[in-house]
Amino acid sequence: MESSFLGINTVNFITSFLLATAVFLFMFMMGALMSWSERKQSAVLQDRIGANRASIPLPGGKKLALWGFINNLADAIKTLVKEDFKPRAYDFLMYNLAIFFAFVPATITAAVVPFAGVLKPAEFFQAWYLKWIPWLPEFFTNNLPDFSFRVQVADLNVGLLFIFAISGLNIFGAILAGWSSNNKFSMMGGMRGASQMISYEISMGISLLGLIFIYQQVDIWELVQAQRELAWGWLPKWGIFLQPFAFFLFLFAAIAENKRMPFDLPEAESEIISGYFTEYSGFKMLLFMFAEFITIAFVAVIVSTLFFGGYSVPYLMADGFHWPWGGFTQLSHATVVIMEILSFTLKVFFFCWLLQQMRWSLPRFRYDQLMKLGWKILLPLSILNLIVTIVIVALGGF
Amino acid sequence: MSYQLPDFPDMNYYDRKKRTLLDQLYVKEIGRGVWITSKHLFRNLFKWLTFRKGGVVILYPEEQRPDLSPNNRGRHVLVQRRNGSPRCVACQMCATVCPASCITIEAEESDDAIIQKRPKVFNIDISRCIFCGFCVEACPVDAIRMLPTTEKLVGYNRFKMIYDRDTLLHWNPVVNDDVVHGYNPI
């Protein structure tokens, strides 16, 4: 690093900054995509057509509707210019603080998730399809030949627990919004949210303990690395193969934690208007909705990281495909990294799709059914799963 | 009544089926539900990708239902006399009977001594109209009718949805004489 005119700290800082921006933008784009697919996917699966009216007129009489994407833009503009209605006798501080509690944890939890493996810029920009960038290849090979970084914003050694800690803060948004709105429906939504979260946080944690036992890690980077190994030479050690039962438990608990259908009791439209954000209007309501959509993307990110090998593609190592039957396909570094990012994005897309599909397929649970499912079924099953896993690990099974 | 409730061994008719543990996990049923909706989703997506219309709905102002009944109550028209003036005598019967109060009529003195009155203003607020057809039944001189078509009953704001006398008289430049003009009892 002696030859570089930039200090390595500066380069690290710039890299972290760019990575954080990219991850933040990724979550935001996923949120925007979710709010589009909430409309369009529901329409298509119900044999409807969906949002297509909002459009930008083009010269020549055509209209640019982008399959309903312009509706999102129109929504943003509309909510910005709407009246900011405030309920009577509301609590100003808590009313506004609730938005931050709902929005911030949803966006920052993706910081500990790796989006791809190690990226070496000096090697990355040598690929033939990136050579057109004029000065970057020479810059990195001349100044920073050994520089490499993980495509992960924060490499915490307690990353998995960090996710739990921050997503546990998410519920304050619902509670405070419900309490400060001075509305009985909001209040009920907030109470439902709190008790639902307490019921499901436990089984969510315990269902993941088996995974921690098998991989002996809570560092998410190491978890993903462990999932890239192969069992019996051909099966990737993904969480879904080692802990198939825990996957379903975790998925249900995560949906319930996420306050989505079929567990969306806190904002059950047909019962308590809009739950905890009944009294929010304009851009504040948009932020609540957007936080909810980002949380869907976040659940998808976590599920694909913990149970589907994160960014890993089966048999793809740092230099190419090592096929289980002995073949080897050489790939350049840039291709590998891009394939990893694409693989992660596709997994996230799939789970976003699955969560939306479940949201539009299933009816809502009754409240006592929800509580019964959480305490009497999911919790004992996750403890049972944990005990069985411990016994197998102790006998040397994995 | 000869109907007998089905006799289940351990069940009364009000009991539900006993749910096993697998049922209570709901995994099977959730899978079935998602499978059914996914079938619809992918079928429609395939239709979109092959440039066909995926949904069964009708994009209203551009498309019309082809199977409208000839008795359908659609758009209002005012029937004309030979000279092009409306046959309406401004008797206010339709405005009185209208349950949505969407008809506004102002009368003025007619040139013709026999007819006495004619509408100076004849507005129908089509955004409030409920298409019940009472106005057609109430009209003593058969001046207002409803066409089966629902073509272009749209507008970008609520003032464009108020149709005045001339619009109702000349609702379509290409007038079908048999429907409107051809009927002339006088």
Added chain:
Amino acid sequence: MSNPLTDFILGAGGFFTLSIIILLFAIGSITFIFRRTLLHMLMAVELMLNAVNLSLIYFSRLHQNHDGQILSLMIFVVAACEVALGIAIIVQLFKRTGTISVDAYTTERG
């Protein structure tokens, strides 16, 4: 090998941390003694426990020893038990008297 953070923790940071501990404990005890609401008293106990936890963590860092950290985990558990029991008792008292003000609980005055 001079890490500025380590220097800070060994020097001025120690004074800063101990001041924070004293202030937090003082605020907690003032709240506990002089606020006349049961919920505030419960939360003040939490604040004092937190102050103690900070001292444990700080000295554990200073000695590079895990005893303090584990003791603070035990304090977490004790605090959780205490809050659960305290909330249960407050709910019972509220059911009985309809208020959470300490001044209202005068039945033992004789």
Added chain:
Amino acid sequence: MDFNILMYIVFGVVAIAGGLVLLFAKHPIRGAMGLLASMVALAGMYAILQAHSIAIFQLIIYAGAIMVLIIYFIMLLDIKSEDYLKPFSKLFWIGAPILALLAIFFIYKLYTAIGGKPNAFSDLSSVAAPEQSVQDFGGIKIFSKNLLTKYLFAFEYVSTLLFAAIVAVISIVQLDWKGRKNE
């Protein structure tokens, strides 16, 4: 100045400010939010003091569970305004300054003892900052190894306490006062 040191000071100030909010805010929910801010700031301080696992446990247990419970019950209790509009007892303006002066006196004594000196705590500290052990110190692996071997008895003892607390809470909540309200 190092970024960590700056954040350490900011977190300390936020912790004190949260405590003051708890002391002076009228409504219990404001006080609870102050306490929450204090706890989150303390978690940040723990993280900078390299107790990563304790910082996370602080967030999970205190912020995620205990504060949710407290706020939940503040909402549930339907507290009337006369309960908190006279928040302080009569002796507050006598007692609170005495306690505050006591705290300031402690801090003053602390300052005269160790305040200005660099490396004032060097004598106390057994290991200053060996870079290698700093990386592992406070991590979840060493922490849990210690917890489950050296401190196993304390661990089990505390879990017994938790179990007893669960039983106690359930039995307290099930008490019915309705029959003997006017004793």
